[in-house]
Amino acid sequence: MDLKGQVGIITGAARGIGKEIAFALARRGVNCVLCDMDTKQVNETAEEIANLGVETLPITLNVADLSQVEQMKNKVIDKFQRIDILINNAGITKDGLLLRMKEADWDAVISVNLKGTFNCTKAVIKAMVQKRYGRIVNIASIIGLIGNVGQANYSASKAGIIGLTKSTARETALRNINVNAIAPGFIETKMTKVLSDDVKSALLKQIPLGRFGKPEDVADLVIFLVSDKSSYITGQVVQINGGMLM
Ligand SMILES: NC(=O)c1ccc[n+]([C@@H]2O[C@H](COP(=O)([O-])OP(=O)(O)OC[C@H]3O[C@@H](n4cnc5c(N)ncnc54)[C@H](O)[C@@H]3O)[C@@H](O)[C@H]2O)c1
Numbered sequence: 001m002d003l004k005g006q007v008g009i010i011t012g013a014a015r016g017i018g019k020e021i022a023f024a025l026a027r028r029g030v031n032c033v034l035c036d037m038d039t040k041q042v043n044e045t046a047e048e049i050a051n052l053g054v055e056t057l058p059i060t061l062n063v064a065d066l067s068q069v070e071q072m073k074n075k076v077i078d079k080f081q082r083i084d085i086l087i088n089n090a091g092i093t094k095d096g097l098l099l100r101m102k103e104a105d106w107d108a109v110i111s112v113n114l115k116g117t118f119n120c121t122k123a124v125i126k127a128m129v130q131k132r133y134g135r136i137v138n139i140a141s142i143i144g145l146i147g148n149v150g151q152a153n154y155s156a157s158k159a160g161i162i163g164l165t166k167s168t169a170r171e172t173a174l175r176n177i178n179v180n181a182i183a184p185g186f187i188e189t190k191m192t193k194v195l196s197d198d199v200k201s202a203l204l205k206q207i208p209l210g211r212f213g214k215p216e217d218v219a220d221l222v223i224f225l226v227s228d229k230s231s232y233i234t235g236q237v238v239q240i241n242g243g244m245l246m
Contacts, residue, residue: 003227004029007080009072011063011120012090014041016189017139020215021087021222022049028223030085031055033076035120037062037090055080063090063116066123073123083127085226088117088161089139093191095150106153113157114164121168125177134177135226138165139218142185142241158183162237169235178234180225185241187213208243 008025012018014036022032026049034049036042039060046058057079061068076083091113094105117138128134143151144158162181169179186192186203192212195203204212221240224230239245 002029003085003223006030006084007033007076007082008085008087008226009033009035009076009083009120009124010087010089011035011116014038014045016191017184017187017215017218018087018089019045020219021089023052024216024219024223025085025087025226026052026054026056029054031057031080033057033059033072033080035059035061035063035072035090062112063088063119064111066119069116069119069123073127077127082131083124084131084133084135086120086124086134086136087139087222088120088136090116091139091141091157091191093151093154095154097150098152101152109153110157110160113154114160117161117164121164121179125168125172128177129172129175132176134172134175136165136168136177136179137222137225138179138181140165140181140183140237142183142239142245145183145237145239146245165237166235173234178225178231180230180233180235181237182218182221182225183237183239183241184218185213185239185244187215187218189215203244206244207241211242213240213242 008030010022013022013034042058046056050056059072140161141158143155147155165181
């Protein structure tokens, strides 16, 4: 798995799953472009990652804003002249029952999760096509496959990411660009910390492997999907959920 010298863009990289993915890529020699809304945290994460001996470029942006994403891409090309890997990981939740869900909460979640993934993919795809190489991994969710009470916006955004993944994979396959989605189950991060103990213990009962996932579990799968060990895999949704959905 020689990824040394490649350039990877990771969105939502300041903390949680995105941060762990950036670390895993950096440990294999990938120069990391860390994109996040949280300037302070993304700069701190970039400093930590630079200690691993790779180049880092922290960028504050909102993935939902195409012009900010285009500016980011231009900075990456100026600095590195290549983009090999894109990890669309930035995501938010704004939960509520459909009956009471505010239009603004629907729009926000679709804009960040789904449009953000579209924006970043659209921005990098030309550079990948020109180089005849690329690996894109979109972070979806088990909720995009099975739905969830109170998460109509989130599940629709993640199901949308799955459709986007498959269309992008078909459009770019002949250019040696592989595009896959990962659908994690319950992973221990700040996003899931807010759930009550009752909800957590009910969830745990549904997980055959008997534990929640760790960001490292997802990062290991990302490494496989960006490596040449997975060169015959594209347009897939790879589940990682301790057996919660089979
Ligand atoms: N934690 C889980 O159980 C779980 C399960 C399935 C899928 N996921 C998905 O994994 C991804 C990462 O989740 P996490 O648990 O690490 O979440 P997290 O909230 O800990 O981290 C998300 C990061 O994205 C950044 N972000 C949010 N909105 C942004 C925007 N508009 N532009 C740029 N950056 C933005 C945040 O600042 C934060 O650093 C998300 O897409 C999430 O939906 C998480």
